[in-house]
Amino acid sequence: MLRLPAADRAIAARQNAPLMNSHSPAGPAPAPASESVSATARGATPEAARGRGAFRVFRAIATRWMDNDHYGHVNNVIYYSYIDTAVNGWLIDATGTDIRELPAIGLVVETSCRFLAPLSFPDRLEVGLAIEKLGARSIIYRVGIFREAQAEAAATGRFVHVYVDSRTRSSVPVPPIIRQAAMTLLSPGSAAT
Numbered sequence: 315m316l317r318l319p320a321a322d323r324a325i326a327a328r329q330n331a332p333l334m335n336s337h338s339p340a341g342p343a344p345a346p347a348s349e350s351v352s353a354t355a356r357g358a359t360p361e362a363a364r365g366r367g368a369f370r371v372f373r374a375i376a377t378r379w380m381d382n383d384h385y386g387h388v389n390n391v392i393y394y395s396y397i398d399t400a401v402n403g404w405l406i407d408a409t410g411t412d413i414r415e416l417p418a419i420g421l422v423v424e425t426s427c428r429f430l431a432p433l434s435f436p437d438r439l440e441v442g443l444a445i446e447k448l449g450a451r452s453i454i455y456r457v458g459i460f461r462e463a464q465a466e467a468a469a470t471g472r473f474v475h476v477y478v479d480s481r482t483r484s485s486v487p488v489p490p491i492i493r494q495a496a497m498t499l500l501s502p503g504s505a506a507t
Contacts, residue, residue: 363456363458363467363470364430364458364466364467364470365465365466365467366442366458366460366465368442368444368456368458368501369442369443369444369456369458370442370443370444370445370498370499370500370501371404371442371443371444371498371499372440372441372442372443372460373399373400373403373404373440373441373443374438374439374440374462375396375399375400375439375440375441375459376438376439377433377434377435377436377437377438377439378435379435381435382434382435386434387432387433387434388432388433388434388435388437390427390429393427393429393459393469393471394425394427396439396441396459397425397427397441397457397459397471397473398422398425398473399441400441400443400457401443401455401457401473401475404443405420405492405495408495408498409491409492409494409495411491413492416480416489416491416492417479417480417489418477418478418479418480418486418487418488418489418492419477419478419480420453420475420476420477420492421475421476421477421478421483422473422474422475423452423474423475423476424472424473424474425471425472425473425474426471426472427469427470427471428469428470428471429468429469430466430467430468430469430470431461431466431468431469432468433459433461433468433469437461437462438461438462439459439460439461439462440459440460440461440462441457441458441459441460442457442458442459442460442467443455443456443457443499444456444499444500444501444504445496445499445500445501445504446472446501446504446505447504447505447506447507448488448493448496448497448500448504448505448506448507449488449505449507450487450488450507451476451477451485451486451487451488452474452475452476452477452488453474453475453488453492453496454472454473454474455472455473455474455475455499456470456471456472456501457470457471457472457473458470458471459471477489477492
């Protein structure tokens, strides 16, 4: 199992975030009434993070007939495909290179998605991207999935790439070409190391 670098594990621990594949659509369990924990600390999406202004770039994604489940909306697992496609498509476009061929590749070590409103085929989507943290060996993306022209996200999420040597899979620094592109997605208040 690939482990996050120590600095990123510490960040995840401070944020009380899971380190691997947090795919629960329900999100974290609410705190007991006896605890005084803010909605944001329990994982609620702050209003500002739901709007388009929280993201630096948008990628168009088309829903497909097969994305809908028996209940008539996009199935929860499909959202992860939208996120993966948006992040990696943006990286290819922003760097002008086939990122799969770099000597260092980004492995996904954490994803999460908070579902705020249903989507359904034939909705046209726009996936907003921003960088929450640009680390020495990892990148944490903030993601918003919007119905075309809608002001608020139908879903928000997080996507973490940790960079490894493409052959040995040992942890390595974020490649310079990726780091340069990632700097353009840093939001005010985001961290870069």
